[in-house]
Amino acid sequence: MRPVAVIGAGCTTFGEKWNTSFRNLFVEAGMLALEDANLSGEQIDAMYVGNMSAGRFVEQEHIGALIADYSGLASHHIPSTRVEAACASGGLSFRQAVIAVASGMEDIVVAAGVEKMTDVATGASVDTLAGAADREWEGFAGATFPGLYAMIATNYTHRYGLTREQLAQVAVKNHFNGARNPIAQFQQEITIDTVMKSSLVADPLRLFDCSPITDGAAAVIVAPLDRAREFTDTPIKVIASAQASDTIALHDRRDISTLDATVAAGKRAFEMAKLTHKDIDMVEVHDCFTIAELCAIEDLGFCPKGQAGKLTAEGVTALDGDLPVNTSGGLKACGHPVGATGIKQVFEIVQQLRGEAGRRQIDGARIGMTHNVGGTGATVAVHILEV
């Protein structure tokens, strides 16, 4: 396999973008990535587009072709493929692009993610997102997506003695980081009190424990490492790409509070990169709910099971801590346009490794990790990037 690098990255602002259409969102992110890599459209060999549910959010399928067309590439007839794995769609589209370049099959490949979620009412989006779990045996019984993560939180709290304040601190930290990210949906700092006084969604999770409904798109461009300097002075090497799956239903998991797919993908990524946890300067993890961030830190092996709440409360995962987690603000504050999230995570790490993260910048960042989860843990993608 040949070494692969990210040579360009772009992202729209995240939020409720009622004046922008699905296709325009993508085009905006794609143009930013192309400009960043100093590329013209004719140089693109292939595209992968992460998208969870355009069919239900905007009643549009056949996303691969649509995106290629509105990127002005219809007459180039490039292969353009939609990748779907619920909220891990973006992470998987990045992995597919990396595989395509590593294999030697393609040279310049766009990996994108896009979701337009605010064109339907909240009840309909809750139902669409519930499709990331087992529709026939979880959704049928009335399980919502927050409800399933809430059951992880209940089980976790019972076993590890997590406090409600420790859980809230995850949201407080991520809003602090989001307030320093110009693309973030929420740019206000919050306090533990804000979280504790917000309305209950699914006990014990409150509104401020949950990532929002978001519109947004992100795109990155990957190329063979030995060609990367044609386009950029700071190529970002992709030194690990791992993916794992697990049961679709939460009730079938070996352990309700451990995402075994995260454990497996994380282990494979560290082996592939030949690195240990101490080598990672920062990590973007899938915090669709506050409890998910704690599980991710533990399941990736950064601390023993049950300890992440304490570490968070002590500031270890803050911007100035030993292991900054979700410098972008995470899904919680930056926003969670489901299909775009995995690519936005890569975008954030690329910015950090290039030293372009502004008020969120981690000094001397050299190696970063992304962790993207589909459903309640049925799909996980983990990547490690190095400047």
Place this chain on the structure above:
Amino acid sequence: MSVARFWRKIPQRYNLVGTQCTTCGSYFFPPRTFCPECRRAGVIVEHRFKGTGEVVTHTVVRSASEQFEQMTPYVLAIVQLDEGPRVTGQVVCAPEEVKIGMRVKPVFRRISTDGESGVIYYGTKYIPDE
């Protein structure tokens, strides 16, 4: 949930009919037609579950999809059936009553409806079994 998808699962939903792999003895609910352990060597037969079990974890859903909106707040749990498999279902009790480790037994109940004049879906819920 489409009508067809619902009707074809009526035996399982109404009577907790799952399966067992007689090769390794594992029980499956929801039913599986393929044993993850024995793979093609697994011999799968139907099994009717007693439906009694224990709450492994729980929540109170307060914000639901349209189909379940008028039932909020409702208690949702993962129940470990006595035969081994776990299942997601609603527990008919007050929100503050549900506890991890609580014994439950099955009841036949209305689960949801498709709008005001739509199909009514029935299935299994759980009640405390002290």
